[in-house]
Amino acid sequence: MLSDAKVRAAKPRPKSYKLTDTNRLFLLVTPSGGKLWRWNYSYDGKQKTMAFGAWPQVGLADARAKRDEASGHLMEGDDPTILRKLKVVAKLEAGRQTFERVARAWHENARSQWAIVHAADIIRSLERDVFPAIGDMPIAQLTPPLVLSVLREIEARGAIETAKRVRQRISAVFIYGIAEGIATSDPAEKLGAVLKPLRKGRQPAITDLVPLRRMIRTAEEDYARPVTRLALRLLALTAVRPSELRGAQWDEFEDLNGSEPLWRIPAWRMKGDADRKDELHGDHLVPITPQALAVLRAVWPLTGEGPLVFPSNRHAHRPMSENAIGYLLNRAGYHGHHVPHGFRAAFSTIMNEWAEREGKEHDRKVIDLMLAHVPTGKVEGAYNRAAYMPRRRELAMAWANMLSDGLSAPSVLLDLPAKAMGPQSRRRVPPPVDIEFRFPTRRRSSAKVVAR
Structure with a gap:
């Protein structure tokens, strides 16, 4: 059975050798002086070896904890090496599933139920107010405080109603993510209660x-x-x-x-x-x-x-x-x-x-x-x-x-686009009047054109 002192005292030899611990855990000492934790186990009639890292980054107690965890998976009928690989793949995929990526997938999935203009407004609000702050973060790692900070930024410019609408859209993205197995919870769900209330009465106006x-x-x-x-x-x-x-x-x-x-x-x-x-x-x-x-x-x-x-x-x-x-x-x-x-x-x-x-x-x-x-x-x-x-x-x-x-x-x-345009757009704006332009004289009409 190994101790910390034995691990520290192990010296390199011309050939690699093992120092064994309990339950098939061992330290592999290499000719170059490396000390590597390994664990032998049997699965489906085959002998396998699992690596737990190098000493001193992984100490003896940590190596034993990793062995015990892997042994527990083995007792449940799982191959611990395969489980580790699956976890790595899952973490990589979770890192790729950023909020922006999931939000755009949600928008594409739901856009058929909206009018074209409304669908464009929704994605534009996310592009303007949400993606710059949390768009590149994995959706599974977002927390209520992070989402709230985005909404507070919108409130800070006085757009109280917009903050509420954006919260609803963020929440819808998380619900979509939960259904797709990408997220496990909706951190925006309860934030409506802490947003600023809408002002009632007079029509809203910026007066600064x-x-x-x-x-x-x-x-x-x-x-x-x-x-x-x-x-x-x-x-x-x-x-x-x-x-x-x-x-x-x-x-x-x-x-x-x-x-x-x-x-x-x-x-x-x-x-x-x-x-x-x-x-x-x-x-x-x-x-x-x-x-x-x-x-x-x-x-x-x-x-x-x-x-x-x-x-x-x-x-x-x-x-x-x-x-x-x-x-x-x-x-x-x-x-x-x-x-x-x-x-x-x-x-x-x-x-x-x-x-x-x-x-x-x-x-x-x-x-x-x-x-x-x-x-x-x-x-x-x-x-x-x-x-x-x-x-x-x-x-x-x-x-x-x-x-x-x-x-x-x-x-x-005049030159700013009315909508998103591709390179083949045929939109043409009439040229502006020149500096010598004079408005023509018009007679005042008696007809009434009512603004409905």
Whole structure:
């Protein structure tokens, strides 16, 4: 029977020799001085030898523990050498079964039950928010804290609803993995209870300038029709209501080639009751800044031949879908955090804070005018909607300068893809207008194109 002292004292000889321990365990000492643990056993009438490693990395006690474990497998009728090989193969395969690999297999398996757009949104959310963090990790090694850290990153940018949706998708991947024998548990299952709750009440909006610009950049880089991207940009710059933007007609814009371009939204298209819509001189006046004018120049080659600035993709005589901009924000990861109407809250909050620092006495009233809000105590019909126009232009310019800092030029948005495209794509975008372009003069139409 061996002891630690005997193992240490063993010296090399010209030929290899054995020092035996109990239950057929022995130490093989080689001429070069190596000391290797071996164990002889019989299986299916054949004599076999199993290696347990080299001393001193594997000590005597460890070698005996390995022998006892292998002997236990042998008593159960298993060949311990074969079991070891199977474990190695299983571990290698488990290492190859990364979360991203399993997630893509789950997505491919389930995509037939989803609409094409929804299926693309699901895989894009995983590619954006999950794969960079845990995509290359073996799915079987993921733990609740690791998954929660991914969801906390999404919450940190304010996308509370997106975090909840991504948790559901991660959980679905684990359920698929369990069914396939790749995973044994779902670490995302119970995490819904510790995520931040959704805010109720007012429509969600980002009201801090830097995150707002980041959100616009992220949304504009996502897949969307150029018209939708440009509509998002003009909505942010003008802070009009989404329905007012969608129904915008080219003949509502005045002096686009002059020094004081203006968007005159007719009273009948504004929010309000019948008296508001029939009000004489009740049009809402929106100063057009150079940044907003650049959007109109960019969209002109796409829609300038028709009456609507932002028409439907399928029907040029109808406004774009009321969901188009909202879906773009959702795909960009801002579901539940910012909606198209939220640009009005962002404009109000940021500009009122700016007015406190750098503005003039009546700027709060001017900001309300720009949002088409009627001050308390005013009668609709007696309210001067054209008041403070010079100051409104100044505030619109201040807002456009702050908002546009770091954003791409509107013309750049034309070249971004509407969807994933292969090398043989035949998509062609009309060339942008040149620097000498002049908007043609249009007569104002009396026809009403209602944004449904």
